[in-house]
Amino acid sequence: MPTAQPTPASNAPQLPHAAPPDVEIMTIGDELLYGQVIDTNSAFMGQELGKIGLRVRQISSVSDRADEIVAALDQARQRAQVVLITGGLGPTKDDLTKHVLARYFGSELVMHEPTLRHVEEIFKRFQRPMLDVNRQQALVPANCEVLHNAVGTAPGMWFSDQGTIFVSMPGVPFEMKRLMTDHVLPRLQAQFHIAPIEHVVVMTAGLGESFLAKQIEDWEDALPANIKLAYLPSFGAVRLRLTGSDDGLPDLRGRMLALLPALRERIGEYIFAEEETTLEAAIGQLLLAKGLTVGTAESCTGGMVAQRLTSVSGSSAYFRGGIVAYHNDIKQQELGVKSETLAEFGAVSEATVREMAEGARHRLGVDVAVAISGIAGPTGATETKKVGTVCLAYSDATQTITREYVLDRGRALNTEYAAQSMLTMLRQQLAQAEVRPLQV
Amino acid sequence: MPTAQPTPASNAPQLPHAAPPDVEIMTIGDELLYGQVIDTNSAFMGQELGKIGLRVRQISSVSDRADEIVAALDQARQRAQVVLITGGLGPTKDDLTKHVLARYFGSELVMHEPTLRHVEEIFKRFQRPMLDVNRQQALVPANCEVLHNAVGTAPGMWFSDQGTIFVSMPGVPFEMKRLMTDHVLPRLQAQFHIAPIEHVVVMTAGLGESFLAKQIEDWEDALPANIKLAYLPSFGAVRLRLTGSDDGLPDLRGRMLALLPALRERIGEYIFAEEETTLEAAIGQLLLAKGLTVGTAESCTGGMVAQRLTSVSGSSAYFRGGIVAYHNDIKQQELGVKSETLAEFGAVSEATVREMAEGARHRLGVDVAVAISGIAGPTGATETKKVGTVCLAYSDATQTITREYVLDRGRALNTEYAAQSMLTMLRQQLAQAEVRPLQV
Numbered sequence: 001m002p003t004a005q006p007t008p009a010s011n012a013p014q015l016p017h018a019a020p021p022d023v024e025i026m027t028i029g030d031e032l033l034y035g036q037v038i039d040t041n042s043a044f045m046g047q048e049l050g051k052i053g054l055r056v057r058q059i060s061s062v063s064d065r066a067d068e069i070v071a072a073l074d075q076a077r078q079r080a081q082v083v084l085i086t087g088g089l090g091p092t093k094d095d096l097t098k099h100v101l102a103r104y105f106g107s108e109l110v111m112h113e114p115t116l117r118h119v120e121e122i123f124k125r126f127q128r129p130m131l132d133v134n135r136q137q138a139l140v141p142a143n144c145e146v147l148h149n150a151v152g153t154a155p156g157m158w159f160s161d162q163g164t165i166f167v168s169m170p171g172v173p174f175e176m177k178r179l180m181t182d183h184v185l186p187r188l189q190a191q192f193h194i195a196p197i198e199h200v201v202v203m204t205a206g207l208g209e210s211f212l213a214k215q216i217e218d219w220e221d222a223l224p225a226n227i228k229l230a231y232l233p234s235f236g237a238v239r240l241r242l243t244g245s246d247d248g249l250p251d252l253r254g255r256m257l258a259l260l261p262a263l264r265e266r267i268g269e270y271i272f273a274e275e276e277t278t279l280e281a282a283i284g285q286l287l288l289a290k291g292l293t294v295g296t297a298e299s300c301t302g303g304m305v306a307q308r309l310t311s312v313s314g315s316s317a318y319f320r321g322g323i324v325a326y327h328n329d330i331k332q333q334e335l336g337v338k339s340e341t342l343a344e345f346g347a348v349s350e351a352t353v354r355e356m357a358e359g360a361r362h363r364l365g366v367d368v369a370v371a372i373s374g375i376a377g378p379t380g381a382t383e384t385k386k387v388g389t390v391c392l393a394y395s396d397a398t399q400t401i402t403r404e405y406v407l408d409r410g411r412a413l414n415t416e417y418a419a420q421s422m423l424t425m426l427r428q429q430l431a432q433a434e435v436r437p438l439q440v
Numbered sequence: 441m442p443t444a445q446p447t448p449a450s451n452a453p454q455l456p457h458a459a460p461p462d463v464e465i466m467t468i469g470d471e472l473l474y475g476q477v478i479d480t481n482s483a484f485m486g487q488e489l490g491k492i493g494l495r496v497r498q499i500s501s502v503s504d505r506a507d508e509i510v511a512a513l514d515q516a517r518q519r520a521q522v523v524l525i526t527g528g529l530g531p532t533k534d535d536l537t538k539h540v541l542a543r544y545f546g547s548e549l550v551m552h553e554p555t556l557r558h559v560e561e562i563f564k565r566f567q568r569p570m571l572d573v574n575r576q577q578a579l580v581p582a583n584c585e586v587l588h589n590a591v592g593t594a595p596g597m598w599f600s601d602q603g604t605i606f607v608s609m610p611g612v613p614f615e616m617k618r619l620m621t622d623h624v625l626p627r628l629q630a631q632f633h634i635a636p637i638e639h640v641v642v643m644t645a646g647l648g649e650s651f652l653a654k655q656i657e658d659w660e661d662a663l664p665a666n667i668k669l670a671y672l673p674s675f676g677a678v679r680l681r682l683t684g685s686d687d688g689l690p691d692l693r694g695r696m697l698a699l700l701p702a703l704r705e706r707i708g709e710y711i712f713a714e715e716e717t718t719l720e721a722a723i724g725q726l727l728l729a730k731g732l733t734v735g736t737a738e739s740c741t742g743g744m745v746a747q748r749l750t751s752v753s754g755s756s757a758y759f760r761g762g763i764v765a766y767h768n769d770i771k772q773q774e775l776g777v778k779s780e781t782l783a784e785f786g787a788v789s790e791a792t793v794r795e796m797a798e799g800a801r802h803r804l805g806v807d808v809a810v811a812i813s814g815i816a817g818p819t820g821a822t823e824t825k826k827v828g829t830v831c832l833a834y835s836d837a838t839q840t841i842t843r844e845y846v847l848d849r850g851r852a853l854n855t856e857y858a859a860q861s862m863l864t865m866l867r868q869q870l871a872q873a874e875v876r877p878l879q880v
Contacts, residue, residue: 057473315766326746
């Protein structure tokens with residue numbers, strides 16, 4: 001059997017595109033269509049391609065059927081000059097991408113000796129008997145350039161066919177990521193000389209997408225033609241993403257950052273970070289900067305606020321503890337809520353969360369405590385309080401403030417939004433207030 | 441402005457397909473192509489469509505550009521008879537799906553009064569001023585049938601065009617899910633007369649997919665040809681789904697249920713339900729049946745165990761409260777953990793979680809308490825305990841038992857798996873042990 005003769009990418013014909021090429025992502029596998037697996041590979045590829053200035057034109061997920069893969073390849077090459085393919089390279093018989101590609105390019109499968117040795121080494125290392133299906137992992141179409149898969153048995157394959165580049169990678173995320181980083185991204189960068197795209201992200205919480213849009217409308221309308229704004233909402237937070245494409249002028253990023261002061265003037269109080277981060281991480285930064293400790297008292301959220309605060313690595317430096325006071329006995333016994341308060345105002349009231357927050361602050365010995373009580377639903381409504389009513393409190397050495405909201409998203413989402421509202425309130429207070437540590 | 445005249449789906453022309461139609465999923469949004477958002481909608485739709493016997497032919501993610509959306513629509517209708525579209529229906533200016541669809545179908549946007557009233561109600565409920573962009577959410581193409589969005593402002597839209605059905609839904613997952621369940625799935629079922637598919641689901645926790653597969657290999661191999669088994673793993677639980685397709689014989693479902701006793705013989709101790717439910721809901725059923733109350737003491741999971749137990753509606757009947765004892769002071773002060781225990785064995789030890797569980801049981805006045813302490817990572821390792829070490833305890837009136845595991849998935853997943861292990865241990869103990877209520 002002949003060995004594959006790879007043609008180095010440098011020898012591949014320079015493609016006739018002055019503009020950066022569009023990229024198409026094709027993920028192969030019935031499990032994607034059945035919804036048994038969520039496609040996270042495309043998001044990773046999209047992010048990495050964006051960083052080197054390549055735009056993803058479309059993402060297509062197709063079945064393991066040969067005819068449908070071929071149809072998708074035909075359409076992809078009409079849209080894009082680079083087609084990145086993942087999946088269908090495993091040893092099991094339902095994985096046939098490799099065979100389809102060989103036929104698609106009128107080529108034949110040949111044994112690639114370096115890959116075969118690599119596969120043999122891997123099996124030797126794990127002291128596993130090597131089966132014939134494993135040997136076949138080293139079979140590749142004769143016309144492809146093999147991309148070494150340092151972390152798996154299925155190699156990547158680079159095809160250059162009539163001005164279109166096709167790259168096939170395994171669907172296993174960490175193998176795909178390694179092939180992208182080791183081979184695909186550097187080769188694409190080398191082959192196309194592209195000016196990079198810049199991204200600037202501003203994280204906001206506490207104001208809905210449409211209200212943000214309204215408040216920054218004039219600012220958005222005045223953006224230069226090469227800078228686009230996208231709103232990326234999720235659970236009571238909105239990520240604003242500026243995408244700047246090269247306009248030939250110097251310091252694109254600097255000019256994008258120069259747009260932010262005017263943005264802060266309009267929505268500064270809702271901005272919790274000017275980088276990709278989480279609300280709880282931003283709260284952690286504020287607490288560390290001010291040398292404050294925090295604790296929680298939760299009823300309806302059942303521990304979600306504490307869990308989010310402790311989801312940040314290093315949170316033990318400022319988070320001491322929390323009380324999940326679901327039953328009123330616990331509210332009284334662990335947080336010192338007065339029975340009269342519960343009797344007069346009810347468990348879901350600003351009076352009760354005030355006592356919960358102050359109780360938690362003293363009980364847990366923290367500088368700042370937050371408290372939340374609500375009716376997540378679907379049951380639990382009273383004649384005075386409807387399902388979705390949530391009361392929040394923030395307490396520090398100088399003040400205790402409370403809020404009441406009504407949510408209507410169903411139990412699970414009411415809980416998520418309640419926790420998000422609690423963290424938003426906590427962050428805004430920490431950012432504004434001159435909170436003095438107890439110790440001082 | 442005229443009001444949209446919906447054509448009920450029943451009047452829509454019956455499509456000329458004897459076989460069930462193929463479905464195409466189209467997700468719209470630059471954020472998907474940039475990889476800033478992972479498309480989870482498609483997986484949900486694929487699963488739900490599969491349950492009613494419809495196959496997803498292809499999933500395509502396209503940009504917010506009108507011409508590219510139109511091109512994708514043209515191709516989708518060549519592959520499938522049903523095209524489900526999500527995304528691009530928000531109030532902000534980068535969302536234009538609605539306008540593109542109106543033009544694509546040669547229609548015009550008109551005000552849909554019921555939707556307008558629905559949007560107005562939502563804003564009244566939140567006591568927020570309604571902006572013009574919000575009012576525009578009620579604009580729909582005149583030729584569509586409006587699908588009421590019970591949980592959001594952007595309605596679904598059902599188009600029947602030359603034998604192809606197009607349905608547009610918001611990209612916000614919980615809104616899309618609600619529209620699928622309320623409208624899209626029932627209408628598709630009604631419009632195409634599909635031979636019923638039966639599903640039997642068995643929920644397991646505590647044994648990995650490959651070990652399960654091994655233990656039930658003979659049972660799986662003996663399944664009738666028209667009954668297929670799918671393994672749907674997620675976070676320390678594996679859902680086994682039997683899908684039975686019509687074989688002309690009576691009582692398909694009864695014959696599927698008759699397969700379960702043999703399954704129980706093999707993996708009974710890991711089965712927590714024989715219906716779609718959650719581990720925490722199954723625990724709630726056990727607690728209610730036995731008349732027991734429960735409480736939690738958590739360190740590394742920061743409240744996640746309590747949050748999951750309280751995520752079940754009606755959990756206030758058995759969940760009294762929990763202590764998030766992150767700092768050792770809190771472990772001692774709130775749970776009565778001895779300083780000698782912490783000094784000798786450390787915070788992450790079976791001795792400490794034993795005292796945490798017993799402390800929580802007495803402190804919270806509950807029949808059953810669980811406790812968890814671990815090193816979620818990436819920091820916090822000691823010379824004796826590595827990152828990922830997790831200690832669990834279960835305590836009731838008759839016994840306290842402890843376990844130690846080592847996880848290695850990174851902070852977020854370690855926390856998820858630790859909470860899952862804690863709940864799995866709790867369920868298995870409740871199912872086995874003869875736990876007597878304190879009161880008795």
